[in-house]
Amino acid sequence: MRALHFGAGNIGRGFIGALLYQAGYHTTFADVNSEIVNLINEKQAYRVVLADESQEELVVKNISAINSMTHPEELEAAIVEAAIITTAVGPSILPIIAKSLVSGLRKRLETNKEPLNIIACENLIGGSSLLKKHVYDQLAPEEATSFDEIFAFPDAAVDRIVPNQTNEDKLMVQVEPYYEWVVDESAIIGNTPSIEGITFVADLTPYIERKLFTVNTGHAASAYIGYHKGYQTIDEALLDKDVRSFLQAALKETGMMLVGKYGFDKKEHEEYIEKIIGRFENSYIIDEVTRVGRAPLRKLGGNDRLVGPAKQYLELFGQPPVNLVKAIAAAFRYDVIEDEEAVTIQKLIKEIGIKEAVIEVTSLEEESLLVNLIVEEFHTL
Numbered sequence: 001m002r003a004l005h006f007g008a009g010n011i012g013r014g015f016i017g018a019l020l021y022q023a024g025y026h027t028t029f030a031d032v033n034s035e036i037v038n039l040i041n042e043k044q045a046y047r048v049v050l051a052d053e054s055q056e057e058l059v060v061k062n063i064s065a066i067n068s069m070t071h072p073e074e075l076e077a078a079i080v081e082a083a084i085i086t087t088a089v090g091p092s093i094l095p096i097i098a099k100s101l102v103s104g105l106r107k108r109l110e111t112n113k114e115p116l117n118i119i120a121c122e123n124l125i126g127g128s129s130l131l132k133k134h135v136y137d138q139l140a141p142e143e144a145t146s147f148d149e150i151f152a153f154p155d156a157a158v159d160r161i162v163p164n165q166t167n168e169d170k171l172m173v174q175v176e177p178y179y180e181w182v183v184d185e186s187a188i189i190g191n192t193p194s195i196e197g198i199t200f201v202a203d204l205t206p207y208i209e210r211k212l213f214t215v216n217t218g219h220a221a222s223a224y225i226g227y228h229k230g231y232q233t234i235d236e237a238l239l240d241k242d243v244r245s246f247l248q249a250a251l252k253e254t255g256m257m258l259v260g261k262y263g264f265d266k267k268e269h270e271e272y273i274e275k276i277i278g279r280f281e282n283s284y285i286i287d288e289v290t291r292v293g294r295a296p297l298r299k300l301g302g303n304d305r306l307v308g309p310a311k312q313y314l315e316l317f318g319q320p321p322v323n324l325v326k327a328i329a330a331a332f333r334y335d336v337i338e339d340e341e342a343v344t345i346q347k348l349i350k351e352i353g354i355k356e357a358v359i360e361v362t363s364l365e366e367e368s369l370l371v372n373l374i375v376e377e378f379h380t381l
């Protein structure tokens, strides 16, 4: 049984690769980082180490890798053979992967009629659906019908904190013990893959919103305020009582929205929040605010982790979520020069002013109460 996974990075090796190995797959990683690709092919194994007292170790074997930039023909062959395809490359890379997928899937149609599930494990709502759109945009209508018959793109939510790695052993990945991988079973084609660790659900929306608007909202809020206050890492930022209470207040807002929208048990949701804050405080993990805050253009998108829940809160309760507003304003103050998206936002603010920049980046309506509040908070920070 062969799996093809795009992106041999933190979550690719530290989470998806580990679960695929444990489920008995031979995993081929497709990546553009030649150092990692070569190391995987040379060592044919890597270590996943738990970031806790136990330092428990799993050796992931039965792996190989392809440089998808330099060896497109090998990638095509891997797409033809795969029993499952997964990705963890970052949302901005999905259009690039879609191009390789189209040629590989076309080839596969000629020889292998086995149903194939393609699951994007990215932090966004509808990640696999977006990948599907990028693929289908390149197809003629008759081709789309043939694709529909054997290929499916079930959406997913993945949760495991895997920080940037600085280990001497370049393949080793240190990961938090906690993990969750939820997949929309209603979109699966053929047999449901037997992978221990995946929870298949009939309706993914509550799961992905709960994850993105709690784990990732809380993470982003801590990163942007933490950066603003001069902290380097998330756990360091949360040692500051003001940052910690701000995080709790922001998650209370998304929590009220989620409980109101989905009817989650209030007490259980409060426990979920506390567990997540505990995960952020894991002192075995060094997670830089610049990793967690990376790509602020994406994170400030209208349906993403900050503006998405802020809009829904305002709609549901008729009042603005002041802490989410503060987190959004702090994201507009995030001026890390190594981060291309942060540079773009800062340039935009200089060119058109903060109010227009907020409207452009967040896609909020000019007359939205949130816009003026974000601008006010931006000036206060």
Ligand SMILES: NC(=O)c1ccc[n+]([C@@H]2O[C@H](COP(=O)([O-])OP(=O)(O)OC[C@H]3O[C@@H](n4cnc5c(N)ncnc54)[C@H](O)[C@@H]3O)[C@@H](O)[C@H]2O)c1
Binding pocket: 006, 007, 008, 009, 010, 011, 012, 030, 031, 032, 033, 068, 088, 089, 090, 091, 093, 096, 097, 121, 122, 123, 158, 159, 160, 161, 162, 163
């Ligand atoms: N790290 C986490 O804690 C975590 C947790 C859950 C979800 N995610 C999501 O997983 C995705 C990946 O995050 P990450 O932290 O592993 O990032 P990462 O940068 O560690 O890994 C991304 C990998 O994709 C590779 N890549 C880039 N372009 C490529 C291409 N064209 N073809 C194939 N590979 C390519 C990179 O070389 C890199 O190895 C993101 O969407 C992220 O939101 C991350």
Ligand SMILES: O=P(O)(O)OC[C@@H](O)[C@@H](O)[C@H](O)[C@H](O)CO
Binding pocket: 123, 158, 159, 160, 161, 162, 215, 216, 219, 220, 291, 292, 293, 294, 295
């Ligand atoms: O990966 P991003 O850039 O969408 O978000 C950064 C972190 O919040 C994220 O990687 C978390 O560590 C992860 O989502 C935990 O499951």
